[in-house]
Amino acid sequence: MKKYKKDRYISGVITAIFAAAVILPVLTLFVWSFTQRWAWPYIIPGNFSLNAVIDVFEKLKKPGGILISGVVLSLITALLSVIIALMSAKALLFYNFPGRNALLFGSILPFIVPASVFSMGVQLLFINLGLNNTLHGVMIAHLIYSLPYALRLIMDAMSAIGEKYEEQARVLGACGIRAFVDITVPMLLPVSLTAFCMAYIISFSQYFLTLLIGGGRVITFTIIMVPYLTSGNRNFASAYSLVFLGISVIIFMLSKKAAAISNRQLKTQLY
Amino acid sequence: MGLVIKDLKVSLMKSEILHGISLDVKDGELVSLLGASGCGKSTLLKAIAGLTETDGGIIEIDGSVVNETAPEKRGSVIVFQDLRLFPHMDVGNNIAFPMRLRKMSVRDIENKVKSLLHDVHLDGFERRQISEISGGQMQRVALARAIAAQPKLLLLDEPFSGLDEELRIEMEKLVAGLHKKMEITTVLVTHDKREALYMSDRVALMDCGNILQYDTPHNIYYNPNSKKTAEYFGRVNYIKGNIKSGIFTSNSGIWKTKPGDISDDTIEDGEYEALVRPHNIGIIKDGGRYVVKSISFMGEFEEISIDTGDKTVFIIATGGYCLSNSISIGNYAGISIEAGMVKFLKADILK
Numbered sequence: 029m030k031k032y033k034k035d036r037y038i039s040g041v042i043t044a045i046f047a048a049a050v051i052l053p054v055l056t057l058f059v060w061s062f063t064q065r066w067a068w069p070y071i072i073p074g075n076f077s078l079n080a081v082i083d084v085f086e087k088l089k090k091p092g093g094i095l096i097s098g099v100v101l102s103l104i105t106a107l108l109s110v111i112i113a114l115m116s117a118k119a120l121l122f123y124n125f126p127g128r129n130a131l132l133f134g135s136i137l138p139f140i141v142p143a144s145v146f147s148m149g150v151q152l153l154f155i156n157l158g159l160n161n162t163l164h165g166v167m168i169a170h171l172i173y174s175l176p177y178a179l180r181l182i183m184d185a186m187s188a189i190g191e192k193y194e195e196q197a198r199v200l201g202a203c204g205i206r207a208f209v210d211i212t213v214p215m216l217l218p219v220s221l222t223a224f225c226m227a228y229i230i231s232f233s234q235y236f237l238t239l240l241i242g243g244g245r246v247i248t249f250t251i252i253m254v255p256y257l258t259s260g261n262r263n264f265a266s267a268y269s270l271v272f273l274g275i276s277v278i279i280f281m282l283s284k285k286a287a288a289i290s291n292r293q294l295k296t297q298l299y
Numbered sequence: 300m301g302l303v304i305k306d307l308k309v310s311l312m313k314s315e316i317l318h319g320i321s322l323d324v325k326d327g328e329l330v331s332l333l334g335a336s337g338c339g340k341s342t343l344l345k346a347i348a349g350l351t352e353t354d355g356g357i358i359e360i361d362g363s364v365v366n367e368t369a370p371e372k373r374g375s376v377i378v379f380q381d382l383r384l385f386p387h388m389d390v391g392n393n394i395a396f397p398m399r400l401r402k403m404s405v406r407d408i409e410n411k412v413k414s415l416l417h418d419v420h421l422d423g424f425e426r427r428q429i430s431e432i433s434g435g436q437m438q439r440v441a442l443a444r445a446i447a448a449q450p451k452l453l454l455l456d457e458p459f460s461g462l463d464e465e466l467r468i469e470m471e472k473l474v475a476g477l478h479k480k481m482e483i484t485t486v487l488v489t490h491d492k493r494e495a496l497y498m499s500d501r502v503a504l505m506d507c508g509n510i511l512q513y514d515t516p517h518n519i520y521y522n523p524n525s526k527k528t529a530e531y532f533g534r535v536n537y538i539k540g541n542i543k544s545g546i547f548t549s550n551s552g553i554w555k556t557k558p559g560d561i562s563d564d565t566i567e568d569g570e571y572e573a574l575v576r577p578h579n580i581g582i583i584k585d586g587g588r589y590v591v592k593s594i595s596f597m598g599e600f601e602e603i604s605i606d607t608g609d610k611t612v613f614i615i616a617t618g619g620y621c622l623s624n625s626i627s628i629g630n631y632a633g634i635s636i637e638a639g640m641v642k643f644l645k646a647d648i649l650k
Contacts, residue, residue, distance in 0.1 A: 196383035198370040199348050200397040200448045210396075214387045294387050299395040299408040 054273065060266030080267035087252065088271070098249035099275060101163065102231035105170040106178075109227035110220050112171075113178035114213060117186045120179075138176045146173065147237045154241055161243035169241040170231040177230060178223035185219035186212070214294050221287045225280050232276065249275070301326040301484045302347065302452055307356035309339075309346050316342045318508045319356065324452075324501075327482040329475075331495035333531075334505035340488040341380075343505075344454045347486070348375045361451050374451035378458045382441040384429045390416070390440050391425035397448035415443040418477060435466045442474065446481065453485045459494065471498055492532050496520060504528055521576075522642055529574055529642075534602075536580065536612050538573040542566055542643065547573060551607050554638045571643045577602065577615040579640040584624055587633030594621045594628060605634060 060066065064077035087094055119125075120132055138146060150169050151160065159165030193215065197207035213220075235254045238246060253268040302324040309317040316339050324330045332340040345351040347358055349370035358365050365373045376397075384393050391412050398408045416424055419439035429437065438458060445453060455474070459467045475498055478485055489495050495502045496516040503513040512519055512528045523529035526537075540549030545556050545566065556566045582603060592604045592611060601621060603614045612634060626632060 192379070192381070192383055193385060195350050195370075196377070196379065196385075197396070199350070199373075199375065199377050200444065201371045201400040202396075203369070203371055206400070211385060215385075217387075291387065294392075297392060299392065299399060299405050299412070 054270075057266045057270045057273070060262050061270050063266075064263055066262075077263065080264045083264065084267045084271050094247060094249045094252060097163070097247055098232060099279070101167055101170070101246075101248060102228050103279070105167055105174060105231040106224045106228035108167075108171055109174045109178040110182070110224045112175060113182045113223060114186075114216065114220065116175075116179055117183040118208065118212070121183060121187055122191055135176050135179050138173055143173070143236055147240045150237070151240050160241060161245045163242075163246050166238055166242045166246045166248075169237050170234055173234065173237060174227035174230040178227045181219055181223040181226065182216060185216055189215055214291075217287050217291055221283055224283055228279060229276060232272075301328060301361070302486065303357070303359040304343075304347070305357040305359075307343070307346060307358065308354040309342055309351055310354050311342065311351070315354070316508050317346070320508075320510055322503055322510065322513065324484055324486060326484055328500045329478050329485040329487065329498060331487045331489055331499040331502045332505055333489055333492060333495040333502050335490060338505045339508040340490075340505055341456055344377060344456050344486065344488050347452070348377050348454055349373050350377075375454055376445045376448045376450035376452075377454040377456055378441050378445045380457040380460055382437050382458075384437055384440055384444070386429050388429070389425070390421070390427045390429065390432065393429070393440055394444045394447050396444065401449075411447065415447055418446070418480075419443045419473065435462060435470065438462065438470055439473070442477070446477070446483070450483060453483045455485065455487045457488050457490070460489075460491075467494075474498070496532075504531060521640060523574065524644075534577050534613050536575045536577060538575060538610075538612075539570075539646070540573060541568070541570050543568045547571065547641075547643065549573065550609050551612065551634065552636065554636060554641075556641075556643055557638075566643055570646045572646055573636075574642040574644065575636055576640065577613040579637040580612060580614045581635040581637075582614055582616060582620075582626065583633035583635055584626055584630075585633075587631050589632055589634065591626060591628055591630045591632055594626070605632060607634075 059073060061080055062076050062078065063073040064075040064079070066073040116135075120128060120135070147169075150172065154160045154165050154169065159168060189212065193211045194204075194207040197211045198204070202210060232248075233250055234248075235250045238248050238251055242248075242251070249268075249272060253265070253272060256265040256268055259265075302322070304320055304322040307317055307320040308315060320339075320343060322330075332343060334340050342351060346353050347360075349365065349368060353366060356366075360373055360375060385396065388396065394412045394415055395408045398411060403411070412425060413422075416422055419442055421436060421439050421443070424432065424436070424440070429440075432440065441458070458474075459470050462470060471494060474487075477483075487495070487498060496519075499516055501513060502516055502519050504511045504519060506527060511531075512524050514522070519528065520532050523532070526535075529535045538549045538551050540547050540551075542548075542556055547554055547556050578600075582605070589608070589612075590606045592606045593602075595602045596618060599618050600615050601618050603616060603621060603626075605612045605614060614634065621627065
């Protein structure tokens with residue numbers, strides 16, 4: 029009993045440390061968002077200002093502004109990543125075809141090749157294809173970069189499930205596509221959600237790739253935020269970072285909610 | 300009609316697993332594929348269902364060759380050993396799945412699900428999650444789902460292997476009852492000889508990708524065509540001797556090859572071995588010339604080994620028989636053989 033209490037105390041302390049490691053920086057960001065001047069060694073900020081917060085919301089309010097070009101672009105990229113990853117994972121895991129191993133190796137290349145090198149290569153290709161400086165060009169570039177992450181996540185889960193449930197669905201009368209859509213896809217819903225969030229955050233936080241392929245014409249939230257971060261303007265940088273964090277948390281929560289609803293519907297649908 | 304397989308060959312990883320299997324299952328018949336693990340039973344089942352590619356041969360279901368037909372169009376449904384219930388659907392939706400594919404109305408599906416759950420003794424389980432039901436209940440749901448697909452051919456791949464004995468017997472009775480009621484042509488894969496003999500109209504004994512013998516349970520047990528077949532169903536005593544004019548003569552005794560009039564006997568003269576099951580040999584306490592070597596008590600029965608001089612004969616008696624008849628190791632005893640239960644095969648066949 030005594031040991032149990034001690035274990036609980038230790039795990040409580042560890043949890044508190046981890047919680048503090050997340051909450052304290054966010055809290056600092058929050059304070060900095062309303063602070064114009066906070067010099068060392070003062071514990072309390074010297075000057076408060078709403079300039080940064082007002083600037084962020086002014087930009088967010090603009091129709092067709094950063095909200096659409098950033099969040100929507102990343103959401104579409106993430107959705108496409110998951111759809112393509114689901115189909116690619118099935119092909120790479122369960123079908124034998126020439127070049128399968130080369131494709132498998134190719135799928136991990138973005139983990140090995142630095143983003144800057146990758147971006148240069150993609151830019152050269154896109155200039156030839158006429159995709160440079162366009163929104164869909166940026167989206168395709170984001171997709172190429174985020175797809176391997178989604179693919180790896182989904183492949184691991186799909187490999188664990190195997191083909192057995194699809195085989196069962198086939199002998200019960202489902203065609204190949206129906207078996208995949210009705211059985212495998214819902215079973216992979218939790219990992220698809222993780223892959224979606226991963227692809228979203230990769231796309232949403234892309235700066236160099238967006239700048240290079242978008243040529244300054246495609247403005248995303250990150251494109252505006254990063255200069256503030258690098259220039260040392262902590263007030264504006266914090267306000268933008270906080271919004272970045274807030275949007276990401278909202279997107280994650282909404283996707284989780286959607287997955288939970290979809291899962292519940294699947295489990296309890298009346299035929 | 301039913302199922303016809305001719306010279307079926309299947310390879311996995313470039314190694315031939317089935318070496319020209321031929322089998323016919325009549326309409327409404329229940330046939331067991333019996334054999335040890337790795338003998339190719341499940342591969343045969345998957346080939347019939349279209350889940351494994353074949354190298355050669357013909358598979359006919361209900362008179363149509365289905366070699367090139369997709370699994371969903373063959374009309375065969377497998378209940379796999381691991382059941383494969385869809386974890387993201389509840390019991391009702393699992394059973395409804397094949398009916399939804401056939402685009403049945405919601406009301407019809409609802410009624411059919413209820414009726415099937417009643418058939419497998421799971422009334423009221425529609426809304427239960429798969430994770431909330433026991434192993435035995437999962438077996439029943441898998442069976443109900445398979446029947447819901449209205450198969451022409453039901454393939455059962457060791458569906459009872461994970462169950463304890465009591466539940467296994469209950470499930471066997473349930474399957475046998477449903478088969479009798481619905482008359483679905485059924486192929487059962489099992490490595491349990493008792494299950495195969497009890498449930499089947501015919502049994503196909505498989506070994507290393509071949510069928511050793513395909514016959515009725517009684518015939519495969521009492522008229523094995525090889526030592527392998529005979530021994531698969533339990534211990535066998537082999538008594539060497541020769542037959543002349545319907546009389547078998549051996550060191551262990553002399554008896555008629557067939558009870559009744561010798562002139563009716565058709566066994567030709569020659570060297571034979573008599574195959575005798577241990578429970579078809581009796582022990583004679585008094586006046587015998589053989590020595591009791593061992594007595595192994597196993598509860599319901601006991602195995603007694605008797606040294607006949609040139610070989611050891613095994614006898615199965617009711618449990619406690621030796622104790623109640625004061626027979627102990629080292630005693631002299633005789634043996635009596637049920638002549639009608641002896642299989643004679645020419646010595647050169649028994650390889």
